[in-house]
């Protein structure tokens with residue numbers, strides 16, 4: 362065929378999707394809904410590090426668990442691989458960074474970035490330490506208790522103070538409405554959103570009512586911040602957002618600020634708390650690591666504590682995937698050609714179980730990272746590329762502070778009990794029994 366005769370459509374390579382489960386979509390959907398972790402593990406065992414799955418809400422999906430392919434996904438232009446559809450906009454609002462795509466997303470990330478740089482994060486260390494000391498003062502001695510409710514309160518209070526700048530009555534109000542809201546919201550987030558709320562006692566009606574109460578508090582917080590004579594010196598994220606502007610000198614709208622604060626809270630609270638609960642669960646089962654960490658906590662060093670945090674995040678991954686949507690007419694990924702409209706999920710949990718990147722992946726071993734940083738495309742608890750977690754540095758500082766403070770105040774009993782099982786809270790995975798430990802207060 363001469364080039365003049367070549368139809369234009371041949372410019373695009375033919376679609377070639379990876380292998381997928383031979384059973385009907387409905388069955389794949391049920392398996393995924395009941396246990397997405399189990400389903401992805403089984404599929405990976407059968408088909409390797411890239412396969413196709415039909416996922417409720419997201420439809421045709423390619424799951425990737427290979428460092429080279431993950432790197433390609435994360436570094437592809439957002440015009441070709443954009444935000445996952447549908448996303449958390451239904452829960453957090455269209456002004457949330459989770460809802461934005463393309464240029465709008467890029468602009469928002471630039472605006473948010475300074476609030477989460479190392480220098481800004483330093484300002485929050487005291488808040489985290491104070492919140493930890495306050496919470497652990499009530500820990501019982503000599504009896505097993507779940508750490509998750511405590512780590513949830515610490516991370517919630519830390520974000521409300523560091524991000525929202527909340528104190529007094531507003532802090533108390535937010536503390537009251539946010540935990541049930543986030544719990545219900547993250548359960549509903551993985552279901553299709555109905556077009557109406559079905560009354561104030563239905564789940565969606567309750568979310569709408571919490572949002573109304575939340576908006577009233579945010580209005581009050583913004584008014585108070587603006588009226589503060591020290592407004593220019595304030596270091597909470599709300600003040601930083603109120604003071605910053607986009608490149609074209611426009612400012613974030615009131616609605617977008619409300620959506621974004623809620624986003625930072627929803628994204629940062631449960632994830633960090635779950636990882637900390639896993640850290641306690643892991644340490645109580647690894648006496649050798651615990652002993653060395655205790656010794657280190659007496660000093661200003663944190664090399665082992667940092668390695669421990671990295672290993673908890675790998676070995677007990679709390680967010681199991683990072684998703685993108687194919688906008689390009691077709692997307693070539695390795696040997697595969699994926700059509701527009703597909704979802705691509707980088708399976709973070711499968712990537713973290715890769716024996717080539719992490720020999721004996723089931724073994725909990727912080728030593729892996731002493732003197733060697735993990736590869737940024739194999740170790741990916743915070744996702745990657747343009748949508749990589751905004752709060753990664755904040756989360757790391759927070760986990761470091763909480764662990765150091767606990768180790769300085771308590772000894773943790775070790776146990777030979779088997780590891781706790783996984784429990785899905787909708788978005789994050791927590792230890793099933795809440796990361797139970799037995800502690801004794803250090804004297805003197």
Ligand code: HEM
Pocket residue numbers: 458459470520624625626628629630632633636679680682683684742743744745746747748749750751752753755756
């Ligand atoms: C251990 C704790 C945390 C984990 C494991 C975690 C994990 C993640 C993951 C996997 C993503 C998706 C990345 C992607 O699609 O490539 C993400 C996004 C995000 N995270 Fe985190 N996160 C944590 C803590 C935080 C904290 C403390 C904050 C804020 C204070 C935060 C704010 C966000 C935001 C705003 C996004 C959306 C970024 C965007 O779409 O551009 N996260 N996080």
